[in-house]
Amino acid sequence: MIRLLDINAIAERYAGSLIKVVGVFRAAIPPNTTFRSHTQAFPTPSPGFVFGIRGSGIFIFDGTSYELQTGKVLHGGEGMSLTMRTEASELEYFLVRYTLHEAGQPDPSSAAVHKPFELDPGITPAMAELLNQLRESFYASGSLAAIRTGYLFQMLLHETLSSSLNRHNDDNREIIEQARNYIHSHYMQSLSVAALAERHGLSAKSFSYLFHKHTGVFPIDYLIQHRMKRAQELLTMSDAGIKQIAASVGYEDALYFSRLYKKHFGRAPSQARRI
The missing domain is CATH 2.60.120.280 (Regulatory protein AraC)
Incomplete structure (x- = not known):
């Protein structure tokens, strides 16, 4: 070490x-x-x-x-x-x-x-x-x-x-790139900053600092943004229900998911449906 x-x-x-x-x-x-x-x-x-x-x-x-x-x-x-x-x-x-x-x-x-x-x-x-x-x-x-x-x-x-x-710094950039790729592949699972940090042998505080330094956002905000982007794609491309879509992007509580979605996009998930 x-x-x-x-x-x-x-x-x-x-x-x-x-x-x-x-x-x-x-x-x-x-x-x-x-x-x-x-x-x-x-x-x-x-x-x-x-x-x-x-x-x-x-x-x-x-x-x-x-x-x-x-x-x-x-x-x-x-x-x-x-x-x-x-x-x-x-x-x-x-x-x-x-x-x-x-x-x-x-x-x-x-x-x-x-x-x-x-x-x-x-x-x-x-x-x-x-x-x-x-x-x-x-x-x-x-x-x-x-x-x-x-x-x-x-x-x-x-x-x-x-x-x-x-x-x-190059090593740190590689760590954060790996963390981003992991989020992209596992966003539908229950993820925490502590778990993400542990994957790379870092404390949650150090991992959050490095993630923000290299991406401009904190890891939880990045995870939410990615989930909301995927949810928006699913809402416009499928007929699945709000609860089903919420679960597919990592939220068992559909009401909480709807609040996050509205906060992120300024409108409720139901309004994202194509007419």
């Missing part, structure tokens, strides 16, 4: 801080290997981002496992134990370690610094180039190289967060 924090909140946290890159490494772990790089006695010295370049593996921060795959990014906090493990696949990755300062205080207590989290930006061509440039710049000498390193890290952070946000 992806532990996805609020990406905008992460961006805000870094935007208000001074960041110094303290290490850039490209490494590979062979298949079927377990490597305990940091223990409780010798924990991680600083926070860092791990970019999956090729293959897959498991990073275990303080006993909690995170899967790193190509295109995924993990953030590990300072002061943590870390075990890395691979199975059949070799894992190749970039590690970018940094320190964070705000108002003269190094590494303030913050979820963005001390807690692990996952991002799913994919590996864009821009990100791959930034990682290579960042490593070259970090190991170059001189103050100009140090300034360039800080600039490249900011660019990399922006590319990572913006790509993650775009992919997250």
Whole structure:
């Protein structure tokens, strides 16, 4: 399960801080290997981002496992134990370690610094180039190289967060499209926001928010609109009774259905009949 924090909140946290890159490494772990790089006695010295370049593996921060795959990014906090493990696949990755300062205080207590989290930006061509440039710049000498390193890290952070946000929004759009299709196919059944949300592993509140964001209406209103549209088609195309049509679009109470229909179209269902 992806532990996805609020990406905008992460961006805000870094935007208000001074960041110094303290290490850039490209490494590979062979298949079927377990490597305990940091223990409780010798924990991680600083926070860092791990970019999956090729293959897959498991990073275990303080006993909690995170899967790193190509295109995924993990953030590990300072002061943590870390075990890395691979199975059949070799894992190749970039590690970018940094320190964070705000108002003269190094590494303030913050979820963005001390807690692990996952991002799913994919590996864009821009990100791959930034990682290579960042490593070259970090190991170059001189103050100009140090300034360039800080600039490249900011660019990399922006590319990572913006790509993650775009992919997250795409995933949300797909969820809502699936929900709409489900409503279109099951509108005649008893449906609730809670049941629709549960189908997609969301809370009713989150599902309603996303549905409204992508469609402009809340899910119950969308369901009613679709039912009323289907009812109007049935009223004009068949001789079925009002009670029968009400039941066929999901309403056992014909009187309640008639009130909804009149509210939606401004006239009673009986007035929709062709003369």
